[in-house]
Amino acid sequence: MVPRQTSRDLRNESRFEVLRALFELGPSTRQEIARHTRLSTATVATLVTEFLSEGVLRIAALERRTVGRPYERLAIDPDRGRIVGVDVAETYVAATLFDIALTPISHGEVTLDEHENSQAYVVDGIVRAVEAAVGTGAGEADRILGVGVSMPGQVSPGAGVSVFAPNWDWHEVKIEELLAQGLRIPVYVDNPLKAVALSEMWFGVGRVADSMAVVNLGTGVGAGIAIDGALIRGANNNAGEWGHTLLQLDGRQCRCGRRGCVEAYLGVHGIETSLAEIDKDHPALRQPLQRDFIDAVATGLAAGDPVLAELARRTAHYLAAALGDLVTLLDIPYITLTGWTSTALAEWLVPAVRAELPDHVLPGSLPDLTVEVSRVPGNPVALGMAAFALEHFLGRLGLPSPASAPIARRRTRPQS
Amino acid sequence: MVPRQTSRDLRNESRFEVLRALFELGPSTRQEIARHTRLSTATVATLVTEFLSEGVLRIAALERRTVGRPYERLAIDPDRGRIVGVDVAETYVAATLFDIALTPISHGEVTLDEHENSQAYVVDGIVRAVEAAVGTGAGEADRILGVGVSMPGQVSPGAGVSVFAPNWDWHEVKIEELLAQGLRIPVYVDNPLKAVALSEMWFGVGRVADSMAVVNLGTGVGAGIAIDGALIRGANNNAGEWGHTLLQLDGRQCRCGRRGCVEAYLGVHGIETSLAEIDKDHPALRQPLQRDFIDAVATGLAAGDPVLAELARRTAHYLAAALGDLVTLLDIPYITLTGWTSTALAEWLVPAVRAELPDHVLPGSLPDLTVEVSRVPGNPVALGMAAFALEHFLGRLGLPSPASAPIARRRTRPQS
Structure with a gap:
């Protein structure tokens, strides 16, 4: 076997x-x-x-x-053609048009109302974002070779082509089919953790290392994992759900239904909860939008707000503990942080996490352990999805160039 | 790269x-x-x-x-020769003599005083266990092709050949060299999590699956992990230390120095602590030896002791939560339980864990998820170490047959 x-x-x-x-x-x-x-x-x-x-x-x-x-x-x-990478989140769709050398050409973004979650609404949002990225330039739309779309939640690319998106209450939606009808271009769908891992493997620390965890901090949190050059997908393409591993047994309620998950402490709502525990009347909590909340935290930290300094201390403690688990379990040498929370709060979180991480990791896994903010440029989800779409286009040309297939899939043909 | x-x-x-x-x-x-x-x-x-x-x-x-x-x-x-597999634990050394078809021939066991931890004492214990397994039969000792020795703690096979064993306070001990001097046979040293994973890959669920976690419950706890047919070693051969991932941030003190580790709840001392929390005067707590404690728990459960039933309930809750993390992070479809706690308490733990596991795993990773007690016969650590020693013997013959090397190591030669 x-x-x-x-x-x-x-x-x-x-x-x-x-x-x-x-x-x-x-x-x-x-x-x-x-x-x-x-x-x-x-x-x-x-x-x-x-x-x-x-x-x-x-x-x-x-x-x-x-x-x-x-x-x-x-x-x-x-000039061989264009690839579109699309990052579908719960509050927006961001699309980037690339040439096939994966150089970004133009962007399009559509805001999604997080309370509207019908399939038609989301599909329409994706189509509009792609159209905005592609623009109306002469013949641009005809030059598109493929579109890669990252969908939140659980995605089964290929066979099942279904999505389980917890916040949208979608189940078994044939999203590739719906999008291909809307876009009239081959569409490949995957989940954002796979996309950020692939972009890091192609354009980030993958250039110097074969094993890494790409830790995404935003509304949700998760980790794209590559080991020995292979993207870890898991039996159901569901690997990397580090956000739903335990930080605290029977702790804070998580939106996944379980209690005490990492996401309940490090997702944006988790950080809001931590702030409310310190000072429930803090003005940053009045920001209705998640990104504005994180920006308010960053601004307040820069201004020396002591309540927010305590928030950063607690958040770094949670993050160090939760990253420690990743390192302890997989003895993985590189952790890169991505996502807008990482970007906005890096200055406060990264030094504190580096200082505390040795308390959470067995000594044997500490040598050369590196934690840094990802240097992949632009939107790493859109870039990773474009790389997947490029991989699929090359496969259709008869020139398969697998960079992400799990070993088991790569190795299914009998030797002749 | x-x-x-x-x-x-x-x-x-x-x-x-x-x-x-x-x-x-x-x-x-x-x-x-x-x-x-x-x-x-x-x-x-x-x-x-x-x-x-x-x-x-x-x-x-x-x-x-x-x-x-x-x-x-x-x-x-x-008849080509013999291989010895050795399981060194903190309280005993168990050695098994195999033929090279890995059929067990005879066993030897030596008890270690857990308070005596000098290198000479432990090395002598290993040599005596191997001698006891090999016996004094005509020329048996001369037919041994290799010895595989599992050492507790962190082991770097090959290059470093050093051991960091937390309980023994050993650091950078050249154990392969010491043993080769004592045994006058090629010795390969690795850690027990790698050994249980390899025995499961060769003789257990590896026959039907390429990805699995082999969860060892004993004095310490940990998980040998194989993904897509490759044993996960990690950057420092330290992968699998699931016992030192978090169950409870800032929870019970663990012997590794961190607080709230899985091992502090599921290692034997952790189970003793749980029992003391329910009834500090329970007679099972009077057993001075760890194995006798676990046996007393099994006997009491069979007799319907309600305090021990509550202990089993809590232990199953901890185990379901901690296994849930493994599944959630890696989307791994097979979990096999090994180690003497697993064997002794399977009847009470396994059904409860199966019932509770869906509460701890994202729905997408549940299909076909299997939890069972390992069916690998005999001592899986000794068997796995014998398999490693066989692999190394074949390499020395010029017939490398890698079954466990991480992909990155297997793939280092330039293509000609």
């Missing part, structure tokens, strides 16, 4: 390595790609020829030498 | 598949092995020839047909 890789899988992985080298290095010669990937020059030459013939790569420059043939510098051809 | 498999890695993995098929099927023809492993018959024939020439396999039977050549049935040759 142990799954097994085949020669074909190796070739597909090598193909991804070539793309990844080009994302990292920019325009490169075949020799540079071979050196970077440690693939043979023959393998690189074959894969490059495939990509050139499908227009995925182009010759970006010719480099002349004093003798011999000039070197060709290869690059992903941005 | 994403590691990559090479053709040589594929061949090594295929070699392991052949061995695994023989462990599962017993004596088999090349055709049966090919069908079971989905390897080509040519590949199977090549690998079988290698194994035959090194004496790892033998022709166990010839099966005659009415026409054509007879089929050869192949089996692991039990």
